[in-house]
Amino acid sequence: MTLSELVEASGVPARTIRFYISRGLMSGPLKAGRGAEYTPAHLERLERIKSLQAEGRTLSEMAPLLEPAAAATETASVAWRHYALGDDVVIQVRADLSPWRTRQIRAAIDEFARRIQTSGQGPEEE
Amino acid sequence: MSTTASFFAPRIGATGEPVKLAMQRLWLGGRVAPVGARLTVQHVFRSEEKQPIEVIYAFPLPREAALRAFRITGAGFEVDSELRPMEEAVRRYEEGIAQGSLAAMARNYGDGLVNLTVGNVRPGETVTVYLDIMAGAEPRDDGFRFRFPFTLAPSYHSLMRAATVDGEGELELPSDRFGDVILPRWRADASGLHEVGFDLSLLNPAPVDEIGSPSHSIRVKDGGARVMLAPARDVPDRDLVLDVKFKDTRPQVIAGPVGDGKRAFAAIVPSTSFGERKTAPRRIAFLLDRSGSMDGAPIQQARQAILACLALLTPEDYFTVVAFDDAVELMEDRLAAGDRGHRDKAAKFLRKVDARGGTELARGFLAAARMLEGGGDVFLLTDGQVFGTEDILAKARSAGVRISCLGIGAASQDRFLTLLGRETGGISRFVTPRERVDLAAVDLFASVGSPVASGLKAGQDVQPAPVQQVFPGTPVLVFGVTGCDSVDIEWDGGRTSLPIPDGDAETGATVRLLQGARLITDWESRYPAEAATGALEARKRNRVAARLVELSSTYGLASSEMALVAVVKRAGDRPGELPETRVVPVGVPQDMAFGSVFGAPGAPVQAALAAPLGRRRTPPSTGGRPLMPTVVPSAAKAPGGGLPAPPKPIDGLMDLAAQLEPDGGMPGRDDSARAKATAEAVLKFVEAGHTVTSGAFRTHVGRLVAFLKALTGLRAKDQELVDRAIHAAAGLQP
Known part of the structure; x- marks a missing residue:
């Protein structure tokens, strides 16, 4: 689901969701950029935060309580980009990185590809 | 960035290391007048991070304030806000x-809180937001006080x-x-935070006698037309407070054209224009905030101030003393006559009142209102540090008593206490902990009680309607838009007509915006109580919301809607x-201990609910409750230097005032001794600048002098001393 769909489903404003992500209370969307995607796990996490708030917990108090669930969510749902540099080399890069980090890694892959490939072709993304 | 190295690069005081601040500068500019201010606040945001950031700056609105617009600028762009x-x-x-x-x-929330949010500031980008704010001032008969919040009180x-x-x-x-x-x-040490400062022009319609600030070191230029921060920068740990005193007391009207042949005007009419106050027995409840945040000098001063105020009561008056935190404690379960015995009882009660717990303000004044049975004055001494103020105001309106407030604090709750006073027919003042709280209390108390005028009415061009009663020392401020050449104000037994000057278009636009800000503030305070969920409350909420949309659209000002x-x-x-x-x-506001609210700085994560509150003063821990701030005298030198240390809470005059007998004289074994003690007391007050017409102790001096004048059959030597005292008290009248 999109951020606006997550907002509608949870009743939590978008700015607050970004605030929670920045504080590490929930993971970011599955993909960066236009296709940013949120899952039912994000919705569940927001409901859990609301529930803990209703119990009187502060955000800083609930962070350690939420951490295991956050890690599990990331492992289960994170998307990866595959760069096949040849029959014998495949590189995987997380798809939800920020654009500057994606550019940095892409440049490194290009450099790596040039070194290992004799045909002079760049890497192909699957 | 070489251009910003010295200007936009704060450093940590202890280490000298540069600090990565999302907001680097907050600078206040604009024009301030007795009727209000048109301000532009510059916020400089910069991202030193590797990804875009969304910066949120939270601040409280000043009294009677509304946001008008903002302009956002950066490399290659300049865009104005829209009101939606x-x-x-x-x-x-x-x-x-x-x-x-x-x-x-820029979005308003309850309690006059605003979130200014700027999103997608890129790495290395500097973005400046110029926010225009219309704000009220606190007019007084002989000048005005202007307050602007640079921080937010927890x-x-x-x-x-x-x-x-x-x-x-x-x-x-x-x-x-x-x-x-x-x-x-909140940080205990504000020195590593964004820099703040101000450069303001003053519009003074009357000759200025004095300009001062109890909060900041200031530089006054251009003969009092400009006031700026004296040091290069300051830190965000207290409000700016500016005091302007005029050379004389007279009505002032400022105005300007607003189209259709009409003029917007704002008129200030001093209380002295309404005549003399008629003396009548008082029914009064002293309501003392004893929450943890009042600890230290404020509660000592407040206690002593109440004692001094009690000295003004006569046996015909009825009074009580109520102390509150999250519980309410009464001196007696009914009003007591203002005789010596009950005053002594009140003093004994006050000596046991120390600071503790939270600020359940509504419980306090509702208890006081029950004692007054719906008729009389509540004289409230508080720091006003509460959230959920709309709920408290709703309860105050239905309590049926006048509440006059003396606020105490370095960070403003001025907006709330102004509303609490005005909406119940009372008056309010707000002082910093570095001023004499006790003197301010006595001064305010001298104004409370019988009004100098009642039943005020003004033409239909005036909005909002004027206050119903006028109290000594506090002028009447009215706003309006009219096609007439004068504004007429009537009251029971009198009327006045003030000519409206032509003025210029800029003044007219400013006055109209101030009128809008005042109306919006009033309506924002009228949302139904937060717990109300019934159909009636829902209709009222919708009505308030519709009115706010209308006001925002009419005046072009932001509101909660x-x-x-x-x-x-x-x-x-x-x-x-x-x-x-x-x-x-x-x-954290100056003179407030960080640990009394949040626990020791640098401590690991601690959290707790805030209520109910107990007597503890130790840092809170998980599951604990006592989280209200404590005001403590600070030994730290204020930035810029030159600011006074917190005042000593008690001095001889306050003790002297507390000793007045119900007949107005000082105590003594016989008439001769009482005459001598009373005359000497008058001379001490006069020596400190208090006469029958001026100074915080003017009412005390007046009562002492009245006692002296009523004496007969004195020995020649005593009579000479009495005459000298009477002459001194009268001779210093302005």
């Missing part, structure tokens, strides 16, 4: 963020949660009652990029 209904503003802001554009929104609510994270304090309010407002983090928003499309915007949130921290 709240939902639409939020939607536009979020669309801007989703598109990767720079987006900014306040109390029974459902508030507090925590310490990385040495910074956090408060969280339940979203079902307070919406998605985000509060700042309409917000300011701007979106800037820049080359290279990346849709879908998720900015990191950064909340701008502020300093």
